[in-house]
Amino acid sequence: MRQLNEDTLTQAVVERLQKAKDARFREIMTSAVKHLHAFAREVHLTEEEWFEGIKFLTAVGQKCDDKRQEFILLSDILGLSMMIVALNNKTVPGATEATVLGPFFAHGAKEYGYGADLRQGATMKGEDVWVSGRVLSVDGKPVPNAALDIWQAKADGIYDLQTDGEFELRGRVKANANGEYAFASYKPKFYSVPVDGPVGDLIRATGNHHMRPAHMHAIVSAPGYQPVITHVFVEGDPYLDGDAVFAVKDSLIGRYTKVNDAAQAKKLGMPNPFLKLEWDFRLAPDEGIKARKKIAASDAVA
Ligand code: BEZ
Numbered sequence: 641m642r643q644l645n646e647d648t649l650t651q652a653v654v655e656r657l658q659k660a661k662d663a664r665f666r667e668i669m670t671s672a673v674k675h676l677h678a679f680a681r682e683v684h685l686t687e688e689e690w691f692e693g694i695k696f697l698t699a700v701g702q703k704c705d706d707k708r709q710e711f712i713l714l715s716d717i718l719g720l721s722m723m724i725v726a727l728n729n730k731t732v733p734g735a736t737e738a739t740v741l742g743p744f745f746a747h748g749a750k751e752y753g754y755g756a757d758l759r760q761g762a763t764m765k766g767e768d769v770w771v772s773g774r775v776l777s778v779d780g781k782p783v784p785n786a787a788l789d790i791w792q793a794k795a796d797g798i799y800d801l802q803t804d805g806e807f808e809l810r811g812r813v814k815a816n817a818n819g820e821y822a823f824a825s826y827k828p829k830f831y832s833v834p835v836d837g838p839v840g841d842l843i844r845a846t847g848n849h850h851m852r853p854a855h856m857h858a859i860v861s862a863p864g865y866q867p868v869i870t871h872v873f874v875e876g877d878p879y880l881d882g883d884a885v886f887a888v889k890d891s892l893i894g895r896y897t898k899v900n901d902a903a904q905a906k907k908l909g910m911p912n913p914f915l916k917l918e919w920d921f922r923l924a925p926d927e928g929i930k931a932r933k934k935i936a937a938s939d940a941v942a
């Protein structure tokens with residue numbers, strides 16, 4: 641293998657990869673090399689430009705720590721995260737659609753039962769909302785004892801993980817034996833993805849905005865069902881058509897309605913008036929789920 645040039649180099653690298661024992665690793669690496677070489681050829685990448693690329697990727701890595709995941713953000717704004725969601729979550733008819741996980745999920749949030757108050761300890765107030773609904777199977781039967789991992793940004797559009805503070809507006813809410821769940825929170829607001837790092841520079845260089853429409857995150861899981869990583873967006877949000885990470889699905893847009901009823905407010909421990917969001921999640925049965933997906937999902941909900 642000598643005297644390689646732009647016409648023979650790709651094949652030489654691919655042949656070298658064939659020694660790898662793991663077939664899936666071989667498949668992925670072979671394709672990655674072919675596409676990377678094709679990309680360099682297509683744009684005729686210069687040495688200076690590739691060095692800029694290496695500096696950018698280095699900065700992305702250096703921005704990461706145990707709370708900040710700049711590579712997830714990069715994958716999100718390039719639409720790669722949503723491509724992988726689409727490939728791996730062919731929605732079973734009737735099941736809640738999946739969308740992007742994002743960089744702000746955290747293990748170890750406090751567990752709550754029916755009627756949880758996720759506003760406890762919040763450092764910032766918002767519009768009070770009572771969120772309630774059911775976890776159902778695709779055939780409409782209640783799913784008993786589901787868990788809903790919920791997280792959302794504070795009123796200033798910043799997630800608790802972006803500050804040094806405690807967990808805030810997040811919790812693991814257990815549904816009851818009839819599949820019913822409820823919790824109090826604040827209505828989410830639209831916010832900017834983090835733009836103080838290299839991915840922010842990249843977004844600015846494209847001339848696009850860096851906003852996400854308001855949403856609450858949820859991972860809903862129950863024994864015997866496929867977990868779903870999803871959002872509930874807010875009807876009427878100005879960024880629904882321009883999400884910086886391409887994650888909006890029509891089926892995930894919820895309506896927040898105003899309730900002006902002192903007796904109901906008192907019963908629920910809410911101020912009067914308050915907002916209400918009624919939202920059912922529908923889970924697909926866990927049959928036929930691919931091993932790869934199972935591993936990823938159990939990591940997300942552990
Ligand atoms: C989020 O929804 O938390 C999020 C998703 C992608 C990038 C940044 C934030």
Ligand code: FE
Pocket residue numbers: 742792793852855857
């Ligand atoms: Fe978010």
